[in-house]
Amino acid sequence: LEDDLARRDLTINALAEDDHGNLVDPFGGARDIQARVLRHVSSAFAEDPVRILRVARFLARFAADGFTIAEETKTLMREMVAAGEVDHLVPERVWAETRKALGESTPSAFLRTLRECGALEILFPEIDALYGVPQRTEYHPEVDTGIHNEMVIDMAARLAPGDDLIGFCAMTHDLGKALTPAHELPKHIMHEERGVAPVRVLAERLRVPNEHAEMAVLCCRLHLLAHRAFELRAETLFGLIEKLDAMRKPQRLAQFITVCEADQRGRLGMTESTYPQAGLLRAAHAAAVDIKATAFVAAGMQGPAIAEAQRKARIRAVAAIKDAFP
Structure with a gap:
């Protein structure tokens, strides 16, 4: 039994109970649960780079409960990345862990963890490139586009718990901001069009489901129209519904609205705001x-x-x- 537990990735998973109800805890998992710490069991952790993604995903699940990653585990993860362990991860395994993380309560913790150990730049360069890119303070008090992206995916998780399609669309809606020419900053003119190519590249590299990829492109390209719904001419508003193919696939409108609301509310000081554009879009579609x-x-x-x-x-x-x- 202890040999089996030694092969687990984290101490909080290396626990068992014997036939008499006694706790078998050779690696201090119960103590780490009490202390709310994610800690690797042994050096064998380094044998599988997917464990880096798993730790990041576990933090996405438990960050809201006050969990953190042990410093020695962070160090080991950075060493694994520096040694090139994540460079050749199979796309399907990367997506499998990402998909689960996007369905957790705090998916931003997944991105932050990967960024802190250097894995985000390798696995998700399009997302890593958002950090440090400034936005206009009157619209984005948080300024940093990477921070905004974290806030948006957390809001998406709040609005659509467990929905990884919504999470993926939220995570990729602003990729074009990383491509804004320096002389245009902090404005991001046409970022919605610039973002389509990197969304497609990321989706293809991770081999995400077609439904996710198609919806992510639509959200990237059209989200500003939703925000401006009250300003649009009726023909443009109906054209937005047509571009979503929402007459045939009404669920797309609901998904799109959720992503757009997450974008609107995923800003400093805006988390409790309303999104009246949603009501107009639904009413227009129904009509x-x-x-x-x-x-x-x-x-x-x-x-x-x-x-x-x-x-x-x-x-x-x-x-x-x-x-x-x-």
């Missing part, structure tokens, strides 16, 4: 859905004329909702 093609068929229209008439009617319906929206 558009109510316009069926059957009425135009009954009027004798055929072919492309039906689609065109239906689209115009839907835009009018969206306009009416927008005008009446409080």
